[in-house]
Each structure stands twice: as C-alpha cells, then as structure tokens.
Amino acid sequence: MFVEEAVVPYCCGTARVADYVQGGRLCWSVRHDCAGGSREVACGYERLPDDWRQAVLEQCGTFRLRFPDDLGAGRVAVLRVLRRHGFAMGELRAVLDSGVSGTRAELTLLADRCGAAVWIGRE
Known part of the structure; x- marks a missing residue:
C-alpha cells in the first residue's frame, strides 16, 4: 500500500492529508502534529473533501489513467x-479516448476495478 501526503494549514500549525487505497476502498485521513504528538483529526472513505483533495493534487501531482485502444x-x-x-453514458467515448485524471490513489482503485490493461502516469 502506498500513501501520498500533502501538508495543509490546520489549527495552530499544519496537518498531513493522506490519500490511499486499503481493502479495495479509497481512504483518506488527516493527522495534525501538535505538542502532544501526532493525532488523527479526520478520516473517511471515498473521495477526499475538495480543499484537501486539491492540496494532494498540487503537492503530489495529478495522474491520468489511460485505456488501450x-x-x-x-x-x-x-x-x-x-x-x-x-x-x-454520453461521456464514455471521451473518457476511453482521453482517460481519467485524479489522485494516484483514486486512479489505482479505478484501475483495479476495471480489471483491464490500463496504465497510470503523471500529467
């Protein structure tokens, strides 16, 4: 399992936003570093909240999943x-032609679910 993390402003300092796949599900967590140590302050399944997702895309990169012809x-x-x-339905042809962009974790899960020979690369 790989975990990509972005650092975001949070409370009295910063927090690390992680995006990863675990047990066939997209997961995310936010950990805040404070004087008492690191602690998880938020977590969830499926897509990250938009502001945290944007931070992951900006700091870890945007990836694209492409399909064979x-x-x-x-x-x-x-x-x-x-x-x-x-x-x-009307988007499917364009998606097959141009691919799907997102975080590495989002696309890893999508690729696993597709079960086809696809590839993921940085944009």
Whole structure:
C-alpha cells in the first residue's frame, strides 16, 4: 500500500492529508502534529473533501489513467465500472479516448476495478 501526503494549514500549525487505497476502498485521513504528538483529526472513505483533495493534487501531482485502444472482451466490464464511477453514458467515448485524471490513489482503485490493461502516469 502506498500513501501520498500533502501538508495543509490546520489549527495552530499544519496537518498531513493522506490519500490511499486499503481493502479495495479509497481512504483518506488527516493527522495534525501538535505538542502532544501526532493525532488523527479526520478520516473517511471515498473521495477526499475538495480543499484537501486539491492540496494532494498540487503537492503530489495529478495522474491520468489511460485505456488501450482495443479493450477487447473487457470493454463491457470497463464501461460498467466507469458508469458506476459516475460517468454519464454520453461521456464514455471521451473518457476511453482521453482517460481519467485524479489522485494516484483514486486512479489505482479505478484501475483495479476495471480489471483491464490500463496504465497510470503523471500529467
């Protein structure tokens, strides 16, 4: 499991926002460093809240998941996963052509769910 962290302003100092995949789920946590040590102040599943997600994208990089030109027999399964991921029917062709951008953790999970030969790279 890999964890990417961004540092954000928080309370009397800073906090580390982590974005990762665990047990087949997208997870995130926020840890604040204070005089008493580091402690988790927030955590959750699925997509990070927008301001923290933006910090992860800015500090850790934006990644893009790309699909091969010919998905073959896996095409229907990939389209099903993309629909469940929230893409509208009318967007699917463009998504297959240009890929999906996001955090490394978001795209790692999406790639795992697609079960097809895809690749993830930095934008």
